[in-house]
Amino acid sequence: MTYDIDDTQEEVVSEIAPDTPLPKDLIEHLESRKQHRKDVIHTTEKLTRFFVGWSLNSTGFLIAKYLLITGGGVNLWLAISLSFSICSVGSLAGLTGLRVNYNSDGLEVDNMQNLIKTAGGLVFAGVTTWLAVKDHQYFENLTKETVTQISQDIQTIEKQNPQSDPWVSIAVALALFIGSIAIIFKGRE
Amino acid sequence: MKQGVFELALAGVCGVAAIIGLATSQTRQPYDLTQIQFCPRSANGIHSQIALDKRFCNQPRFVLTEEWQRYGLYGSIIPYKGDAIQWVRDLPTDNPNQLLGGAVTVIGLWGVVGCLLVRSQRLKRTDYELGELEKTGDYATWQHNKYKREVKQHSTQLYTERLKDGLTDLDVHSRKELGLTDEENERAKARIQLEDFMKARAVNHSVMDKTIAENLRDRAKADQERGKIEGKTKGAIADSDNQQSVDQRLISDLIEALKNYEDGWLWKVIDNQKPVWVLGEAGSGKSTLAASIVMLREYLFDMPLYQLIDAHAGENLRKAWRYLSPQLIAQTEEEIGQAFDDARSRWLDRINNQPDKRPQQLLVDEFTNYSESDITKEPAKKFVKASLSDPRKAEERLVCIAHFFTNTATGGSGGTAKGRARGTIQIDRKTADGKKPLPVATINGLNDSSGEAEVDKKVTIPDWLTPDKILDHFNGKPINFDA
Numbered sequence: 288m289t290y291d292i293d294d295t296q297e298e299v300v301s302e303i304a305p306d307t308p309l310p311k312d313l314i315e316h317l318e319s320r321k322q323h324r325k326d327v328i329h330t331t332e333k334l335t336r337f338f339v340g341w342s343l344n345s346t347g348f349l350i351a352k353y354l355l356i357t358g359g360g361v362n363l364w365l366a367i368s369l370s371f372s373i374c375s376v377g378s379l380a381g382l383t384g385l386r387v388n389y390n391s392d393g394l395e396v397d398n399m400q401n402l403i404k405t406a407g408g409l410v411f412a413g414v415t416t417w418l419a420v421k422d423h424q425y426f427e428n429l430t431k432e433t434v435t436q437i438s439q440d441i442q443t444i445e446k447q448n449p450q451s452d453p454w455v456s457i458a459v460a461l462a463l464f465i466g467s468i469a470i471i472f473k474g475r476e
Numbered sequence: 477m478k479q480g481v482f483e484l485a486l487a488g489v490c491g492v493a494a495i496i497g498l499a500t501s502q503t504r505q506p507y508d509l510t511q512i513q514f515c516p517r518s519a520n521g522i523h524s525q526i527a528l529d530k531r532f533c534n535q536p537r538f539v540l541t542e543e544w545q546r547y548g549l550y551g552s553i554i555p556y557k558g559d560a561i562q563w564v565r566d567l568p569t570d571n572p573n574q575l576l577g578g579a580v581t582v583i584g585l586w587g588v589v590g591c592l593l594v595r596s597q598r599l600k601r602t603d604y605e606l607g608e609l610e611k612t613g614d615y616a617t618w619q620h621n622k623y624k625r626e627v628k629q630h631s632t633q634l635y636t637e638r639l640k641d642g643l644t645d646l647d648v649h650s651r652k653e654l655g656l657t658d659e660e661n662e663r664a665k666a667r668i669q670l671e672d673f674m675k676a677r678a679v680n681h682s683v684m685d686k687t688i689a690e691n692l693r694d695r696a697k698a699d700q701e702r703g704k705i706e707g708k709t710k711g712a713i714a715d716s717d718n719q720q721s722v723d724q725r726l727i728s729d730l731i732e733a734l735k736n737y738e739d740g741w742l743w744k745v746i747d748n749q750k751p752v753w754v755l756g757e758a759g760s761g762k763s764t765l766a767a768s769i770v771m772l773r774e775y776l777f778d779m780p781l782y783q784l785i786d787a788h789a790g791e792n793l794r795k796a797w798r799y800l801s802p803q804l805i806a807q808t809e810e811e812i813g814q815a816f817d818d819a820r821s822r823w824l825d826r827i828n829n830q831p832d833k834r835p836q837q838l839l840v841d842e843f844t845n846y847s848e849s850d851i852t853k854e855p856a857k858k859f860v861k862a863s864l865s866d867p868r869k870a871e872e873r874l875v876c877i878a879h880f881f882t883n884t885a886t887g888g889s890g891g892t893a894k895g896r897a898r899g900t901i902q903i904d905r906k907t908a909d910g911k912k913p914l915p916v917a918t919i920n921g922l923n924d925s926s927g928e929a930e931v932d933k934k935v936t937i938p939d940w941l942t943p944d945k946i947l948d949h950f951n952g953k954p955i956n957f958d959a
Contacts, residue, residue: 309611313618320610328599335592342585345494349578356507356575359542422506429509430539434553437514440532441555444516 340377340408344415347373351419360427363420370416378408483595490587497580503571508541511564514557541566726950727776733940733957734772741935744922745901746772751863751874753896755881756905761913762877763796763841765905767943769875770800770839775950779835779873785815786841799943802839809851816846816855820862823870835871843878864899897921898929905937915939 309317351370354362381404386397396402515533518524539554544563546552554561571577651657734743745752752769754762773779784802786792787809793800806815819838826833846856867874881902901921906914919933940946940955949955 307615309615310618313614316614317607317611321607324599324603324606328596328603331592331596331599335589335596338585338589338592342582342589345578345582345585349575349582352506352578353575356569359540426507426509426540430543431553433512433537433539434555436535436537437557437561438555440514441516441557444528444532 336377343377344374344411347371347412348415348419351416355420355423360423363423367416367420370419371412374412374415375409378405378412381405381408479598480595483591483598487588487591487595490584490591492584494581494584494588497577497582497584499577501571501574501577501581503569503574505567505570506574508569509538509567510541510544511567512537512539512544512554513562513564514560515562516557516560536564538567723950726954729954729957730772730949731776733955737938738935741919741922741933742938742941745769745903745919746776748901748922749868749873750921751867751876751900753881753900753902754875754877754905755879755902756913756917757879757907757910759910759913760905760907761937762905763792764913764942765903765917765937766839766841766875766877767796767800768941768946770837771943771946773837773873775946777835779837782836782838782872783815783819784839784841785812786839787812787845788842792841796943797839799947800839809849812846813852813855816852816859819859820866823862823866823872826870826872827866833871835873837873837875838867840874840876843876844880847883860896864896913937 347370350373351366354366354369381401383401384398385401386395388395388397513533513535514537516528518528543552543554547554547561548556648657648662652659652662731743734740734746737743746769752766754766754769756762770781774781781800781802783804783806784793784797784800785806786797787807789797789805789807793805804815806812843856846852863874863876881896881904897920899921902919904918904920906916906918908914915937917935917937919935920929920931922930922933924930940957945955
């Protein structure tokens with residue numbers, strides 16, 4: 288089925304009622320006000336994105352700390368993975384708009400800056416995760432150091448005061464062997 | 477505005493909470509530690525033990541509490557030496573509220589995010605509204621200032637003119653003193669100025685007169701064009717008026733003749749709201765009389781014939797009904813049965829729902845046959861019963877034709893004989909040979925001047941009471957009622 292659409296009719300339908308004619312200087316003033324409102328909205332959105340990033344990082348940081356304080360070293364990798372994942376949410380969301388295409392002219396990448404921003408965000412997520420676990424690592428290293436010292440001390444004591452001489456065992460074994468041989472051969476005579 | 481302040485204040489509070497939380501979560505020792513000591517036992521006497529303690533036992537050693545709690549258990553990294561490794565004391569974290577502080581920080585930051593999100597969404601949503609408010613307010617300010625400027629400008633102009641007049645007056649005065657001019661000369665100049673002014677005013681008036689004349693001319697042209705479009709030139713309008721007066725006179729003559737014929741029975745029949753039943757044998761002139769009654773009502777009372785119900789309508793329209801113009805025709809049995817039902821519902825509708833209804837007529841022929849057919853029998857019966865009461869209120873005049881006025885001949889309407897006799901007018905026409913109608917008839921259903929029913933009243937039918945002559949009367953051949 289075909290429809291005959293009259294162009295003039297379409298124009299009439301889509302016609303917009305004329306607004307109040309305003310003087311030129313007032314129009315300029317209103318344009319500047321409009322731009323100001325847009326700037327305010329833009330700034331607010333930027334600020335929101337900034338705080339979203341900080342909130343995500345602090346959330347990841349807190350979760351890692353909570354896991355390590357309440358569970359100890361058992362939760363170390365869980366804490367690292369959760370913290371890094373949460374911290375990098377904002378960075379990965381920033382990949383939106385990235386387009387990579389390969390054609391005869393080579394590799395084409397649109398919105399390359401998003402990739403750089405994301406890489407920066409991931410580095411930041413890594414730093415945050417490191418900050419979250421570094422204290423635990425420090426005290427764990429302290430513990431290991433103490434353990435190493437104790438082990439060294441044990442070795443030192445054992446070297447100076449050996450608990451038994453292997454030759455004594457050999458001599459006893461040899462004596463038992465000779466005694467048993469002697470008893471055997473004495474019986475034959 | 478208040479909402480904006482509230483959003484920013486709440487965001488500020490959340491931000492401060494986040495900072496306080498961050499500050500309170502700081503700590504030098506976030507994890508619990510335990511101090512232990514390694515005191516090996518000597519088998520060589522007390523001197524040897526003192527030497528060992530001095531060398532190993534008095535040395536402070538720290539491990540994570542969680543690690544110490546695993547001592548001697550599976551997974552412990554501390555070598556098991558029984559009582560040789562001993563607990564000395566616990567060193568709990570220096571900030572037990574560090575997690576709480578961190579939670580406050582996180583909640584505070586998300587609170588700031590929430591406030592900012594609400595704010596940006598609100599700003600986006602109200603952007604257009606704010607723009608319109610600014611436009612309206614600023615436009616009002618602009619208008620106000622514009623009026624003030626105009627007033628100022630006008631005031632300045634007035635002042636300038638007044639100053640000019642004053643200076644001119646001073647100039648004239650000084651020139652008079654110098655003898656360069658005198659009073660008479662100034663009056664002459666003033667008179668010339670006045671004449672110029674009057675002339676200019678006259679020119680303005682003439683321009684306005686011209687505009688008025690042009691407007692009047694355009695209006696006359698428009699009237700003329702409209703007259704042409706409506707097909708009514710001045711002459712036609714005059715002819716129409718003349719024709720109307722002629723028609724009115726013909727109607728008056730006819731009404732006068734009807735009223736004066738015999739004792740006026742004919743006018744009583746025409747003017748009556750009761751259904752008229754025209755009865756008689758074949759060839760007695762029933763159809764001619766019925767058509768004449770319908771036509772008279774059409775011409776005299778402007779009552780159109782709404783419907784013709786006639787099984788023989790096809791032939792009759794070429795003969796008896798050829799001057800009638802029914803809007804609807806019911807001819808087949810199905811149509812006739814439906815027409816009877818429709819008539820009843822139409823009467824009710826006109827009575828109940830149409831206060832400003834135009835009167836109209838209904839003509840039913842061959843009624844004798846409708847009680848015989850199974851299709852029309854019931855509708856005809858109900859139609860006759862309803863016709864005794866409804867048509868009068870429904871402003872519908874009914875003319876029925878039948879051979880006799882028996883129950884069967886009037887649609888099998890048993891039980892209505894008395895009502896039909898009093899509630900209808902029956903005109904019984906006669907014929908001597910079944911071919912030519914006699915000019916006499918018997919009429920029932922009319923009342924005399926005292927309200928008494930006239931029974932079997934003998935009347936004569938005037939020879940001018942035919943459709944042909946009635947049509948001619950209104951088309952250039954008026955009936956000569958005196959002949």
